[in-house]
Every structure is written in C-alpha cells, then in structure tokens.
Amino acid sequence: MCPPSTFSFKSYKASSFNGTGSVRSATVIKFWKNIFYSVHLSFLFEQEIPPVTINTMLTLSEIKTGKHIILNDDPYLVLYHEHSKMGRAGAVLRTKVRNLKTGASFEKTFQGADKVEEAEIIRSKSQYLYHEREEYYFMDNTSFEQFFLFKDALKDTVFYLIEGTEVDILYFHDMPINIELPVKMRMRVIEAPPGIKGDTASAGTKVVTLETGLKVTTPLFVNVDDSIVINTQTGEYVSRA
Numbered sequence: 532m533c534p535p536s537t538f539s540f541k542s543y544k545a546s547s548f549n550g551t552g553s554v555r556s557a558t559v560i561k562f563w564k565n566i567f568y569s570v571h572l573s574f575l576f577e578q579e580i581p582p583v584t585i586n587t588m589l590t591l592s593e594i595k596t597g598k599h600i601i602l603n604d605d606p607y608l609v610l611y612h613e614h615s616k617m618g619r620a621g622a623v624l625r626t627k628v629r630n631l632k633t634g635a636s637f638e639k640t641f642q643g644a645d646k647v648e649e650a651e652i653i654r655s656k657s658q659y660l661y662h663e664r665e666e667y668y669f670m671d672n673t674s675f676e677q678f679f680l681f682k683d684a685l686k687d688t689v690f691y692l693i694e695g696t697e698v699d700i701l702y703f704h705d706m707p708i709n710i711e712l713p714v715k716m717r718m719r720v721i722e723a724p725p726g727i728k729g730d731t732a733s734a735g736t737k738v739v740t741l742e743t744g745l746k747v748t749t750p751l752f753v754n755v756d757d758s759i760v761i762n763t764q765t766g767e768y769v770s771r772a
Contacts, residue, residue, distance in 0.1 A: 589647050591624045591645060594612060594624060594626065597609060598649065599631070600649060602647070606630075606631045606650040606708065607628040607631060609626055609628055610628060610629055611626060622643060623642050624642070625638065629686075631652075631701060631709040632684060632709075633684060634684045634685065652701050652702065652703055653702040654699040655672070655700050656699060657669045657672055657699070657700040658698075659696045659698060661694060665681055666681060666682075671700065672697070680708070685710065687766075688712055690745035691712050691716055691718075697713075712763040713763065714762065714763060715761065717772045718742055718743065718758065718759060718761055719741065719756065720739045720741060720742075720755055720756060720758075720759060721755065722739060722740035722755065723749075726751045735750070736750060736751065745761075748767070750768070753771070758771070758772035
C-alpha cells in the first residue's frame, strides 16, 4: 500500500464504476482520503504557532516622563516631557530621551497626530557584583547568570553602585541593556568639611563625598562615616540613615 503522504488517488481509480466494482472502488478512495487528511491535519496542529506580539502605540498625551519608547528600533527612556500648543500647528510635545543601550541623550519633538511605539521592557532583580574598567558586572537573582553592562550605557548610575546592591535589570528582546535603581539608597560619607560647632539643624550646607565618589550637598551637621539617604533620581540628600 502507498503511505498516506505519497498516496495517489489516480492509482485507485476504478476502470469501471458499474455494479459492485463501483461501490468497492469508491469505498477504497474514501478510506484513503480520510487517512490522508487525518495524517496531514494532525501534523499541522502539532506545529507550534509563534505568538503574535502587538505593541502599544502611544499618542502625544500618553508619552510621559518615565515611559519607554522605541525610536529607530532602539529602546529609549523619556527623561522629560512638556506639552504646548502652537496656534494652528496644534499640540506639540517636547521631550528629552535617553538611549538605554548607548546612554546617548537628545531632545525629541512630537507634533499633532504623531504616535510612537511603546518599548516592551522586562525587569528582573539582580545584584551588583563588581566592575573592571568600563565593565560593570551583575548577577540575576533568579537564574544566577552573570553578565556585564558598559559604563557608557549606565552613565551616572554607576555612582550609586555598591557591592551587593540590588537593582532592577532592564531587558529588551531578552537582552540586558540597563538598570533601574531603588529610588532611595543608603550611602556612607567618606569626606566632609568640618561642621560648625553647635550646628544641629540644616541651617547652611556643604558638599560631602560618598563612598562611590559621588558628591552631594548636605546640611552642615553631616560628618565623615555618617550614613545618609540619597534620592537616586535627583541626586539629592534626603536624611540621615
């Protein structure tokens, strides 16, 4: 017998469809047709169909500070946005964006009915390990996979990286591209000008140096070896730890 995948209906065509021969031939053809379609349909449905991803398109009113968008196939973070209206020209949105892969920033203006694709960014908890020259190494808390990101992409976030710090790694198309810091972090002062005796409140300020080399303005009463809380989004002193 012919296997289902190579079966030819012509090979089973009866020379005559008179009497019982016609019934027998039609039955054989129907039988093999059923086998043929069953095999091929089962093969079809066993195949995995890749999911279709439909990314969200953002309008001017939806493009805001903190949003991730795609420009020229690269993921960007919106650092700043400002809406305005220019007479007949309609609505205008001025933004500043940063490329999450390269760290490069520039200003981008959107107008009227402009839309931009939202970037699908996946976050995963990771631990900062160490750095060698321009490479900063992390370990994924779930998979324990170790990887590095370049300083150029991380920009000023490197001044908040202390060994063991937990951060969110940002993944784009399954590749780690950047990090997201906790909003507030505790850091130690390693250099500070002497305060004025009797200063117990924030009357006056001075610039101190933290353990990562970050310089920040603090009240006069902050001293060497003090632990203080810093807002990583603004780089400003919050309080003593």
